[in-house]
Amino acid sequence: MASETEVDGFAPLRIARVVRETADAVSLVLDVPEHCARRFRYQAGQFLTLRVTVGGRDLRRCYSMSSAPVEDELRITVKRDPGGVVSNWINDTVVEGDEVHVGPPEGRFVLRGDLSGATEVVAFAGGSGITPIMSLARAAVDDPDRRVRVFYANRSRESVIFARPLDRLVAEHGERVLVHKHFDEDDGVVTPAAIEAFIEPAGDAHYYVCGPGPFMEAVEESLLAAGVKESRLHLERFTVAVPEPNAMDESSVTEDVVIELDRKKVVASYRRGDTLLQTARSAGLRAPASCETGSCGTCMARIVEGSARMLNNDALDDDEVDEGWVLTCQSLPTSRRVRMTYE
Known part of the structure; x- marks a missing residue:
């Protein structure tokens, strides 16, 4: 049963502890x-959506769990980001005892069910990308037959998050855990050769990658070139796609959007550059949404007439896209009329 104080699916949670990981x-x-315990059960690698008010603005941001279910704790880690309104606000002002409004765990960057026996988890993290990787590693080592290998890249030693927890994982689990720390200040940016050398001993593994865009692209290209199957390559992106000029031009042909939600049908005039989610909100509808980065799938709807283009999709699989499903928070209409339905 939902808490009476929940609003739009966001529950008020108290901050039990604040841990300064780095500067x-x-x-x-x-x-x-207790009444929220079931809703906040999570899988390692998932994220939470926080809804906060900063400077009078209602903002939502997604942050990965750095804890794992085996620890019986719910913890997120937030790194300061230049120009990041919410991340900087959290780093500067949040203290123990404060309350934040939190959506339930979401995300598909999780351990795959076919991992068993000697199968390895090979992870690549860049900077704050270690957050979900730490969660995955903590969960993976709970299986005594599983090996975990982590390649962690940072600009300098001072920027390493979870330095001691990573060292403890190695100390506690011996040969089952390998952590390689790469520092740009010593060896330059990560090269394909360094990536290939790290994966060479790996056996029948699943590969997990999270970090800055250029880092992720380099790792993804190197893994695919080394013969890693796409089905065993899992990516978690923190960045939000923004409309490209040509995408804006495509959306300019749209005149209206027909939205079917909660047995209501609304015809909304389209404003150039808006996503389908923004269009629904402008029409006064309480359209479902959570992360608003294309990661969770909460805002998904099906296009039954016309077409739309997704800027980012980390939630829907190919079959769902083929059936017409889109993430409305990331979708720009590309036809004169679009009709979509929430089912």
Whole structure:
């Protein structure tokens, strides 16, 4: 049963502990009350959506869990980002006892069910991309037959998040855990040769990648070139896609959007450059949404007439896209009329 104080699916959670990880990264341990325990069960690698008010603005941001279910704790880690309104606000002002509004765990960057026996988890993290990787590693080592290998790239030693927890994982699990720390200040940016050398001993593994865009692209290209199957390559992107000029031009042909939600049909005039989610909100509809980065799938709807283009999609699989499903928070209409339905 949902808490009476929940609003739009966001529950008020108290911050039980604040942990300063580095000069520009902080972890928040969240106190989940008993009546919310079921809703906040999570898988390693998933994220939470926080809804906060900063400077009078209602903002939503997604942050990956750095804890794992085996730890019986719910913890997120937030790194300061130049120009990042919410991340900087969290690092500068949040203290133990504060309350934040949090959506339930979401995301598909999780351990795959076919991992068993000697199968390895091989992970590549860049900077704050270590957050979900740390969660995955902590969960993976709970299986005594599983090996975990982590390639962690940072600009300098001072920017390493979870330095001690990573060292503890190695100390506690011996040969089952390998952590390689790469520092740009010593060896330059990560090269394909360094990536290939790290994966060479790996056996029948699944590969997980999270970090800055250029880092992720380099790792993805190197893994595919080395013969890693796409089905065993899992990516988690933190960046939000923005409309390209040509995408804006495509959307300019749209005149209206027909939206079917909760047994209501609304015809909304289209404003150039808006996503389908923004169009629904402008029409006064309480359209479902959570992360608004194309990662969770909460806002998905099906296009039954016309067409739309997704700027980012980390939630829907190819079959769902073929059936007409889109993430409305990331979709720009590309036809004169679009009709979509929430089912």
